[in-house]
Amino acid sequence: MTTEGKVNEDLLKERRKCTFDVEELTHFIDGGEQATKDRREVEEMVIYVKELKDEIPEEYLSHTGKYENAMKKSCVLIDLLKEHALKHSSFDAYRPTNMYRVQSLVPQQMPLLLHMGMFVPTIIGQGSPEQQAEWLPKALSMQIMGTYAQTELGHGTFLRGLETTATYDPATEEFVLHTPTLTAHKWWPGGLGQTANHCIVVAQLYTKGECYGVHPFIVQIRDSETHMPLPGIKVGEIGPKLGFQTANNGFLAFDHFRIPRENMLMKNAQVQKDGTYIKGKSEKLTYGTMMLIRVMIVTDMAYEVSRAATIAVRYSAVRHQSQPKPDQPEPQILDYVTQQHKLFIAIATSHAFRLAGNWLWNTYSQVTRDLDKGKLDHLPELHALSCCLKAVSSFDAGLIVERCRMACGGHGYMMSSNFPVIYGVVAAGITVEGEYTVLLLQTARYLIKAWEQAKEGKVMTPTVSYMVNFNNNRLKWSNTPEGIISGFQSVAAGKTKAAYEALQKYKRAGNDYEDSWNLASVQLTNASEAHCRAIICEVFWKEIQRMSPTQSPGLAKVLQQLAELYLVYWTLEKSGDLLEYSSISSSDLTALRQRYEELLALIRPNAVGLVDGFDIRDQVLNSTLGSYDGRVYERLMEEAMKSPLNQEPVNQSFHKYLKPFMQKSKL
Amino acid sequence: MTTEGKVNEDLLKERRKCTFDVEELTHFIDGGEQATKDRREVEEMVIYVKELKDEIPEEYLSHTGKYENAMKKSCVLIDLLKEHALKHSSFDAYRPTNMYRVQSLVPQQMPLLLHMGMFVPTIIGQGSPEQQAEWLPKALSMQIMGTYAQTELGHGTFLRGLETTATYDPATEEFVLHTPTLTAHKWWPGGLGQTANHCIVVAQLYTKGECYGVHPFIVQIRDSETHMPLPGIKVGEIGPKLGFQTANNGFLAFDHFRIPRENMLMKNAQVQKDGTYIKGKSEKLTYGTMMLIRVMIVTDMAYEVSRAATIAVRYSAVRHQSQPKPDQPEPQILDYVTQQHKLFIAIATSHAFRLAGNWLWNTYSQVTRDLDKGKLDHLPELHALSCCLKAVSSFDAGLIVERCRMACGGHGYMMSSNFPVIYGVVAAGITVEGEYTVLLLQTARYLIKAWEQAKEGKVMTPTVSYMVNFNNNRLKWSNTPEGIISGFQSVAAGKTKAAYEALQKYKRAGNDYEDSWNLASVQLTNASEAHCRAIICEVFWKEIQRMSPTQSPGLAKVLQQLAELYLVYWTLEKSGDLLEYSSISSSDLTALRQRYEELLALIRPNAVGLVDGFDIRDQVLNSTLGSYDGRVYERLMEEAMKSPLNQEPVNQSFHKYLKPFMQKSKL
Structure with missing residues (x-):
């Protein structure tokens, strides 16, 4: 807890009202x-x-x-x-x-982040034991500084489209790396611009005149002593971005640049001295790192949402505005129900994503243990889950961070609120490691297969077994958490069915499968999103129930309220889907609107306690609006006074431009 | 049209496909x-x-x-x-x-923008003839440079809460301006930081011991020759923001700063030499400027959306990605239906907002002409319209600009795409000149009154007359534009009714009116938004029909398609509301989903022509991704090469930090 300075009276009052143990909540979150x-x-x-x-x-x-x-x-x-x-x-x-x-x-953002985040893990994941022995000590002790270069200027999502080539030359036992076109320039890797001196490069492997697809190579790009780019290397940074200003994202091009044969990472596929290509084990195994990163993004989004919620809730407790009753002072804006509507869902969402991320992480760990035993059965399900959860959590996080920012009015627009930086992080999350729509369509492939199985009455994997129930019309609406969850499952099943039928219709009209897929793709992404909502709602609710007996009644109760709020919020948001695919009625919706308003009122006294529980220090929150002591206006002014323009009474532009301009006007 | 360099082949192909006269579209837009x-x-x-x-x-x-x-x-x-x-x-x-x-x-952003945007108009609107004669020549010729200071650090929406005081001193015939607290600091005015030497200050007027509420004063704050802040003035800039980086937004505080009595703008209220306060004419007349600015924001949002659409559509024509069919090249991403789903609504929205803005402008002009004749009848309706249209257009614009940005994948995240700057402008639009939720609640007050009138069978003003129809159950669904429009009117009426009933329920439960209003406020804002959607849909569709006979068939047809797309898109988005409050059925929705997919296909060949029609020059678009010639990758690389970090092969931080760090690691 931060104690510097005096704490704002409103926040003190809020903290006294809290009905649960904040420290217990923090332990639960950690x-x-x-x-x-x-x-x-x-x-x-x-x-x-x-x-x-x-x-x-x-x-x-x-x-x-x-x-x-x-x-x-x-x-x-x-x-x-x-x-x-x-x-x-x-x-x-x-x-x-x-x-x-x-x-x-x-x-x-650290320019060195991808060294530990991608360079080292790729050596571990893709390097042979000998290669690990050679490179890992240098990389882990940071005698060399690396990054991971895959995406190209003209190629992102579609890995097979990469243009950079690595052509084996048996005469010298070297690979020749080359960038044949402008669009083949590596583009985006963090730390590549001016920082890294080594790099994993993903390139099309050519040997004996054949192309064997993309493979990873480890490449030194700058001199260890002088840091000068090596001859044949063109490297630099790609320029400013919406966020990640200091990540030093870079570009890289090769002009027939030679590396030893041993620099191809050969845990799986290999090229022998004479140029013979030896195929690696199942490609599926290399999905691992990608999935791991997607799983991590879900948890990261939970964290970023908790930062935004902390800022907005504390500010809303401190800020007073308007005077609905002439004889009373201006209320805290947190007392406006519209403000509660904007913010409490943010608190709930952070918990929902964190618990969904943890659950996905456990599923991932189980599946990788199975993989080690050679069992690949659950891989497609995990892939489908990680795709849609990454997509939906990052997309929702973007909306929620902006919702929190806008809820802070003009002051939310200040950089010193830290909202713009948080949004920059979250916005990147929507695009990196699998673009939103591309990922939803990956999940849709799985759902369509599942629907075909459900139609045939086959046994389903757990996360799609609801399709059997839907098909048997066994899902009935009720205004209970369980009823809502099965309602969302009805929507997911119903939308999958509708997308499937659209696909069939387009095929019958003479389109081939891929064209039909494209024509139905808006409906397919909707089905994926619905599937993901059903999963998040179910996991959130069940995890809260599961943990409840281990918690003090005060904490258990407020977490229960948050989970219910989440379910009711999404029921009202998705009322159209539910009216179309479940048996919910208009009067159910009216009752849920009332319940939603009740839940906002129930959560209101604990709002500040709930964000305190995220336990994000002022130094980490880095926000004038969100600090623990609530000295909002003091901090806004202190930050403004740091502006270099405020260090001098008159800026030189007055004498250079404005004064001559104004004087000319007098003539 | 821009002709520099060779034009991308894909764009040439797209332009050849276009079925209407692009120049005619440009004239229509202008x-x-x-x-x-x-x-x-x-x-x-x-x-x-x-x-x-x-x-x-x-x-x-x-x-x-x-x-x-x-x-x-x-x-x-x-x-x-x-x-x-x-x-x-x-x-x-x-x-x-x-x-x-x-x-x-x-x-x-020009630091001088508020001089013309607010300083001059306020002198015209609030100054007496003598004051105009004194100040306008200096202001218009820019011998003095002004801005407009109303918002304070602790006070935005609630004008009556402003703390800055202007106390009249009859002894010297001066006003004493004073900033009594930290929260009373003026905060936000553009150009106030280091630029303006004059300022309109809105302050609480005190004379003869009485407070008469907020009034405008004209104040010199910096020396004309030296530009030094005058004694008693504390002025500076508020620091960096999400956008408007160079608007030089500032803060301002007074320490018993004296100005002549004549500096109170006295077109309406006056203070006489002896301190006697004379009340002004109806306050309603001062709504004018505020409404004018809101009307302008609707049109500005249309323009910003057209910029985003232009960038995203042209990039999507140039960008190729993935290979659904192994024997064919990677398609343009504009051929993916999910991409069309993201972008064509952006094109349609720009037209919808522009036409709604023009219609609102005409309504505004009519109402102000009436005002000059002393007729105030239509003022409340215009106020309600300008509030919700400003709120909804800016909010939607924010979502759409981000949708366009995300549709451009990683490259959309680059500053050089110009999306981040456009988003900064639009994001400000949501908050300035009336915050989103506050404005929706303003409109809601009007709707609730209208509903009460409708219940009593009174004659309604045109924009809410649908409530009578709804009340008489005269609105029946059909899958036609007219059917959709009356469906949206049903939703607006139904939501107004539901909010009204919630209000009554809360009142019956013992809450006073303002508490009941607060408790029902989520539903009230939903009613306002629904009202606004009905208005935009109706105006868009009717204006397109009205203009159609004056246009070539090619243009008329594609505008018709855009308007229909807009209606169908929102029907599918708001299916829950329509299922609840209109007689739309699930099979209507299935048919509209198919129609939506058809419309995307119909618009596809004209997509590039439609954004070319916005006629936004490369220099104004300022985007590597959106230029007329489609040299996307060349421009991305050219922009990157401008980075100062790329002007030197090794940055000094290598020698200062990284090399010592890496060498220490070796030990």
């Missing part, structure tokens, strides 16, 4: 008391380090200045983490999830 | 051939001026550098406009709408 302790320990280590504090806010710096500031802080931060890891054998600083969490302790 | 000619003339005058070109993109500059660059360009631009106005007596450079359009010709 995953246990010890997890909270560990997290706080790392935070304590980082947040008081002077070198990690910005002298002036990043937004005032030039583009180059921002990058240099981020580089300085990255090196300091990673040093700290290494030290910490030496002292605490249980803390694995190099685990990507830990990297992300620690990254969020400083406002700048 | 409001006639002459209007197009006039607009292009101003553009020609501006876009080739060397001083208005950025040497390097703004994003690379520091905060101070951005401001100075914008100041330089502002002065050049306004000089040009004055010259142009002298030459073309028909062109009124000082008309706020013209200012906005011309402003959009340079990427930077």
Whole structure:
């Protein structure tokens, strides 16, 4: 907890009203008391380090200045983490999830993030034992600094379309990397611009005149001593973006650049000295990393939503506005029901996504254990789940972060609110590691197959077994959480059926399968989204019930309210789908609207306690509007006073431009 | 049209396919051939001026550098406009709408915008003839530079809550301006930070010990010669924001700062020499400027949506991705129906908002003519319309701009796409000049009154007369444009009725009116939004029908398709409301889903022609992805090469931070 300065009276009042133990909620969110302790320990280590504090806010710096500031802080931060890891054998600083969490302790995106996030994991996942022995020590101790280059200027989603070539030359036992076109330039990798000196490059492998598709290669791109790009390498940064300003995303091109044969990562496929290509094990195994990252994104979105909710709820407790009753003072804006409608769903969503992410993580762990035993059965289901959950959680998070920002009026528009930076992170989440629509269509393929099975009465995997029930008309509406969940399952099944029938119709009209798929694709993405909503609602509700007996009654009750709010909110949002595909009635909806208004009122007294429970320190929240002490207006003014323009009474542009201009006007 | 460089083959192909006259569409959008000619003339005058070109993109500059660059360009631009106005007596450079359009010709927000946008209009609207004679010549010739300071750090929506005081001192015949608290600091006015030397200040007027509420005063804040803040004035800028980076939004505080009595703007209320307060005419008359600005925002939103649509559609014609069929090349992403679903509604929405804005403008002009004759009858209806249209158009525009951005994948996330800047403008539109929810609740007050009238069978004003029909159950669904429009009217009436009943229920439960209003406010805002959708749909459809006979068949047809698309899109989006409040059936919806897919296919060949018709020059679009010639990848690379980080092979941070860090790792 932060104690600097006096705490705002309204927040004190709110905290006194709270009916549950905030610390217990924090443990629940972290995953246990010890997890909270560990997290706080790392935070304590980082947040008081002077070198990690910005002298002036990043937004005032030039583009180059921002990058240099981020580089300085990255090196300091990673040093700290290494030290910490030496002292605490249980803390694995190099685990990507830990990297992300620690990254969020400083406002700048680290140019070095992909070194640990992608470079090291790819060596582990794709390198042979000999290659791991050679590269891992250097990479883990950071004698070399790497990134991961796959996407090209003209190619993102479609991996097979990559143009960069790696052609084997048996004469010298080397691969020749080449960028044949403008669109073949590698484009986007974080840290590639001016930072990394090594890189995993994904390229089309050619040997003995044949193309064998894309494979990963490890490539040195800059001189270890001088950092100069090596001859044959063109490298630089791609320029400013909506967010991730200091991630140093880069481009890369090769001009017949040679690397030793041993630099092809050969855990799976191999090229022998004479150029003979040896096929690797199942490609399915390489799905692993991609899925892992998607699973992580779901949890990250939960975290970003909790940041936005914390800012908006605390601000709404501090801000007073309007005077509905002439004899009374201006109320806290948190007392407006429209404001509660905007914000409480944000709190609920953060819990829903975190629990769905954890559940997906457990499913992932189970499936990878099965994989090690050679069982691939659950892979398609997991793939379908990770696609739609990543897509829907990031999309919803984008809407919710903006909803929280707009709920803070003009002040939410200030950079110092930190909403714009949070939105930049979330907005990237919608596109990276599988674009929203592309992922929904991946899930749709699975759903259509499932529907065909359901029609034939086959045994279904658990997450789609509701289709059998729908087909047998066994789902009946009731205004209960269980009723709502099965209602959402009806919608998912009904939309899958409708999309399936649209597909058949287009096929009957003479289109081939892929054209029919395209023509029905809006309906197919809708089915996927509906499937995902049913999953999130079910997991959220069931997990809250499952944990309930282990919790104090106060906490259990408010979590129950949040879960119910989530279900009712989405019922009202998706009333059209439910009226079309379930047996919900107009009077059910009227009753649920009333219940929704009741739930807002029930949650209202605990709103500040609920965001306090997220336990996001001021230094991490980094928001003038959301700090624990509620000194909103003081902080807004303090931040404004940091502006370089406010350090001088008159800016030079007055003498250079404005004064001559105004004087000319007098003539 | 831009002709520089070779035009992309895909775009050439698209343009050959177009079935209507693009130039005719442009005239339709501009409001006639002459209007197009006039607009292009101003553009020609501006876009080739060397001083208005950025040497390097703004994003690379520091905060101070951005401001100075914008100041330089502002002065050049306004000089040009004055010259142009002298030459073309028909062109009124000082008309706020013209200012906005011309402003959009340079990427930077002008710190001088509020001088013409608010300072001058307030002198005209609130100044007495003598005051106008004194101040207008100086303001119009720009010997003084002003802005408009109303909002305070702690007070936005609620005007009566402003804390700044203006206390009359009859001894010296002066007002004493004072900022009693932190929250009383003026906060947000554009150009206030370092730019303006004068300011309209809205403050609580005290005279003879009484408070008479807020009134406007004209105040000099900086020395004319030195530009130093005057003694008793604290002024500066508020810091960086999500958008409007160079608008130089500022704060302002007074320490018992004295101004002559004559500086109170006295067209309406007056304070006499002895301190006697004389009440002004109806307050309703001062609504005018506020309504005018809201009307203008609707049109601005149409324009910003057309920019986003142009970028996304052209990029989608150039971009190829994936390979659904192994024997065929990667298709243009515009051929994916999901992409058409994302983008064609953007094109349609731009037309819908522009036509609704024009219609509102005409209504506004009619009402102000009536006002001049002393007729106030239609003022409440116009107020209700301007509130909900401003709210809904800006909110939808925000979603659509982001939808267009996300439809461009990773490249849409680049600043050089220009989406982030467009979003910054639109996002501000949701909050400024009346916050979204506050405005919807304003409209709701009108709707609830209208519903009470409808229940009593009274004669209704035209825009709510549908309530009578609904009440008489005269609205029957049909899958035709007219059927859809009356369906939306049913929804609006049904939601108003439901909100009214919720209000009654809360009142019966013992709540007073304002508490009941608050408790029902989520439903009330929903009713307002529904009312607004019905209005937009009706105006769009009817205006398209009305214009149709004056157009070539090719253009008339494609506009018809867009209007129908808009109606069907919103029917499918709001299926829940329609199922609840109209007689639409599930099979109607199935048929409309098919019709929607047909309309996407019909519009597809004209997609590029439709955005070409918006006639937004490359220099104004300012987007690597959206230029007329479609050289997307070339421009992305050219922009990246402008990064200062790419001007040197090794950044100094390598030697300062990274190399020592990596070497330490070796030990």
